[in-house]
Amino acid sequence: MMTRTMIFFAALAVCLFALNGARVAAENPTITGAVLAPIKLLVPQDPTAKNYLGLTGEGSFAISQIKAQVVIIEIFNMYCNNCQREAPRVNELYRLMNKDPKLKGKIKMIGIGVGNTPLEVEVFKKTYKVAFPLFPDADYTIHKACGEVRTPYFIGVKIKADGSLNVFLTKEGGFKNPAQFLKQIVTSSGL
């Protein structure tokens, strides 16, 4: 009887473990530890945004060209209610990143508006006074490359010497406390 109970609980534990793994994978298609698929964005025309990202010239650029060690990418959608609610906290996160002299210049943040035209991204930027650069992804190309994640979704990448992007953190949905989330970013990235 004892053996039977032990076997049952062992099987239960294995099932729960396997299901939890499946759930995590389903919720985080861009999984921590993965290499982020190459993403091409248009160099912003706004000189402030261009300068912040440390870019020169025109045309497209890769995220690895951003002058930083770590980049936080917010996948959002101007139409998404949760993204709208989250906007003030995301702005606060950006403010805290820049306020800390130890982090300034090392971490940069960008937003990608999935399914959004440049006009729709601009409406979001103006409404919430977003200070970091936002980019449109009208045809969902980037969204697909990132595993069609739910919005808002945050991806933290480290730019490696060979230009590849190592995903060190992902976060679906909002974060309640920007300071704590920044702490998590710093710890996970090893900055």
Place this chain on the structure above:
Amino acid sequence: MVKRKRIYCEVVMGAIAVVCLVAMAYGGSATLKENVYDVGALKPIDSVPKLKVGDKAPVFTLPAVSGKTVSLARYRGKKNVVISFVPAAWTPVCSEQWPGYNIAKPIFDQYDAQLIGITVDNIPTLYAWTHQMGQLWFPALSDFWPHGAVADQYGILRSDGTSERALFVIDKKGIIRYIDIHDINKRPPLDDLVRELERLKK
């Protein structure tokens, strides 16, 4: 030997039951998470147009979530009107479209336009659905009873009783200046609406 087989069967069945129960729990929570019912891909357009650009917009009076009624006639001579029909509350694309318009009020103001949202849902459903969008600046009207009568007048009532995802731009004289009966599965870009509102000025 028989006893061992029985234990083995019990363990396997127990494990299957646990797998099913936990999977159901995760599926349920995922649905509850957004409270949105996934309708899947639908026939893009399922109605026959009755109106064209240049026609007089059919007048209507409908109950609003606010408890009041709203008549199209009240805007005649005062405001341009954009009517956004969305198919149904608690469905994927519709649940995003109005929150987007909700932060685009300055654009509507710029073109002296009033947005009116209409669905065929009843007031309690519309209330619950729009309530979670925050405070809407435009009226959300219920075309529930007689069911879909206004949608039918505008030629956008689908065969399943929902409406098309459609936009009508009506000028201050009450004339229809733009109709977009959109693929129900896709959200119309804001750019199209802005372009048409811009044309009203000319």
